Amino acid sequence: MTKFLDRAHDVKAFAKNAGYQCLRIDYLASGSRLAFYTPDFFVRTSDGHYYLVETKGQEDREVPRKAQAAVAWCESASTRKQKWEYIYVPQGVFERLTGDSVAELASMCRPARQELLRDLEEGEVQTTLFTALAEEAPEIEEIVDQATLEKLPPRYKGSVEQAATTFQFYKKKEGMDYSPVFQALLGAMDEAARGL
Known part of the structure; x- marks a missing residue:
């Protein structure tokens, strides 16, 4: 990802989110326990947009909850002048990317993010479904x-x-x-x- 961000023509600056001062987003993990999620990168593009980027090679079951928390964080961090967007980058999507801009990457990755959030909603529906089915x-x-x-x-x-x-x-x-x-x-x- 760092090589891509280095050569992407619309990137003004980017940073790996690491170290003791890294951004950690709290979220409610399965089992209703508090957990923390550390996204991979911050990116600022030439059009003034900011991105919180997560690269994923292998999924764990908490990914939809982490994505939901990251999307909420981006909504809270956005202002009229500065817009933040969460980009969830599955490895397969990244491997198919032929463009050289973060805008193209974000566009290609939006369906994967939407699917993650939809999976989370279905999971909540599933919990409700089994609660109802327990009675009969x-x-x-x-x-x-x-x-x-x-x-x-x-x-x-x-x-x-x-x-x-x-x-x-x-x-x-x-x-x-x-x-x-x-x-x-x-x-x-x-x-x-x-x-x-």
Whole structure:
């Protein structure tokens, strides 16, 4: 990224956000815990715009929350004369970039940022969805038949129902990682293994 910023024709100045005085943005991480996020770069362009830039090679599950906090920070830092924008730069998008300006980079990266924020909203909807579904038994017969489910102890039955409900939610999405489906079963599997 530093090589790109060095040669980008619209960059007036940039700095790596590092060291003990770096900007750290607080955000609410999963599990409702307070966490801090340190963006990678500050950039000022010749048209007077400022950018907070995050380069990402590998995603972690907190990325959407960090993006939301960075967007909010940029909105708060912006004035009538100085506009701040958060640029989330996925590695794949950066590798496809053929232009030589931060404006082009920002334009190419906006859809990825919007998708991150949309994913966060869907995640919040997902939490609400599972809260509502907990009140009624999910339709899971396509995964496990009801007779087998009824034979299970209540703890195991609850785990299977939660896993099946999670699976039904995820199967409607493209490119999903199904590991959360199995999370619900881990406690029951550990308990069963200890009994062997």
